[in-house]
Amino acid sequence: MSDRPDGSADAAPIGVGGPAIRAEDPLGKAATENFPVALRILPVRIRQDLEAVYRYARHVDDLGDQASGDRLAALGSVEADVRALYNGGPVSDPVVAGLASTVARQRIPADPLLRLVEANRRDQHISRYETFDDLLGYCRLSADPVGELVLRVFGRATPERIALSDKICTALQLLEHWQDVSEDYHRGRVYVPREDLRHFSVREEDLGLRAATADVRALIEFETARAKDLLEAGAPLLGTLSGWARLSVAGYVAGGRATCAALRRGGFDPLRRVPRPTSPAFAGAFLRSMLGRRRPVTKGRA
Structure with a gap:
């Protein structure tokens, strides 16, 4: 599966596995600092999709801010997994894999997900x-x-x-x-x-x-x-x-x-x-x- 020329995306393969989304999972900086979302009162499906994207944002931030070892390599691995998610390839990162149903259901393009990776990549040298x-x-x-x-x-x-x-x-x-x-x-x-x-x-x-x-x-x-x-x-x-x-x-x-x-x-x-x-x-x-x-x-x- 590939990105469309108009910037939208085909649905990600539903068969890509991932951990179940849990309400108690962290929502990421965007949600916990200046991006408050009333998750507890939202419909279950919307809440699950928001949790999936916030968990991804938090995961990428943590790799850029706190990961031990080669952070650029870790971010590169996430980017490769995001691209694999859209191209039907194997995805090794469970947080990225957990986006599969949300990407498919909401027809989310790859671009905003990849821009978050690029932001953290820039943090490593700017x-x-x-x-x-x-x-x-x-x-x-x-x-x-x-x-x-x-x-x-x-x-x-x-x-x-x-x-x-x-x-x-x-x-x-x-x-x-x-x-x-x-x-x-x-x-x-x-x-x-x-x-x-x-x-x-x-x-x-x-x-x-x-x-x-x-x-x-x-x-x-x-x-x-x-x-x-x-x-x-x-x-x-x-x-x-x-x-x-x-x-x-x-x-x-x-x-x-x-x-x-x-x-x-x-x-x-x-x-x-x-x-x-x-x-x-x-x-x-x-x-x-x-x-x-x-x-x-x-x-x-x-």
């Missing part, structure tokens, strides 16, 4: 970004595929919706970076673009201090506002959705809005304490997201 556009390019690989996969699980993927989802997912990835800027620095990674560090007269080592200087706070306020603008630019996606899809995506948007509020409440100082959304802030943002107006959208899958 730890700094010169410009904001460079960082956005990374987010297109590391974050945007998750949103596309979610839309495909719900059968709501169209070019318009995917474009809006990309804005939301990039915003959430950026907000995660600004929350964890100190932790990332101590792990040898700086996601703040170098051009922004220079503009705000911030040195890299300033990101590792116990408390943010005035310049660092101004920098984080600027980056948060830029992420918030992206989030709100993608929020009209909610108006094109209904039912379970709207409920789940509203959780994503609410998580981003609540994170922006947490950064603001903390004085844009994520060095002293990592700002996390409070439950009331998330609940309020979720209700506001759910109550937004719906609008018509071109029907059909991407």
Whole structure:
């Protein structure tokens, strides 16, 4: 079986085996950090498909972040298994094999799965970004595929919706970076673009201090506002959705809005304490997201 020229994919071979999907399995960074999904109340089939794609995203992240030995080789093995899944070949990785029924049922193309691998491959040799556009390019690989996969699980993927989802997912990835800027620095990674560090007269080592200087706070306020603008630019996606899809995506948007509020409440100082959304802030943002107006959208899958 092979990818179609239009970017869609034939169904993966149902005969490819894999472990049973369990509700208690980890859902991956995308789900557990700034991508909240109300899995427990979703219909079983949707929940299983979301768990399968989140488990895959978490698996790829773990290989890129924590695997011992040759991480590039491990990521290459996952990529080979994803391609085998679509070409009818043998799949050795049980997490990739566990995607088979989801890929077949939801007609998920290989591209978003492969982009997640490429993001982690880049992490092995790139730890700094010169410009904001460079960082956005990374987010297109590391974050945007998750949103596309979610839309495909719900059968709501169209070019318009995917474009809006990309804005939301990039915003959430950026907000995660600004929350964890100190932790990332101590792990040898700086996601703040170098051009922004220079503009705000911030040195890299300033990101590792116990408390943010005035310049660092101004920098984080600027980056948060830029992420918030992206989030709100993608929020009209909610108006094109209904039912379970709207409920789940509203959780994503609410998580981003609540994170922006947490950064603001903390004085844009994520060095002293990592700002996390409070439950009331998330609940309020979720209700506001759910109550937004719906609008018509071109029907059909991407």
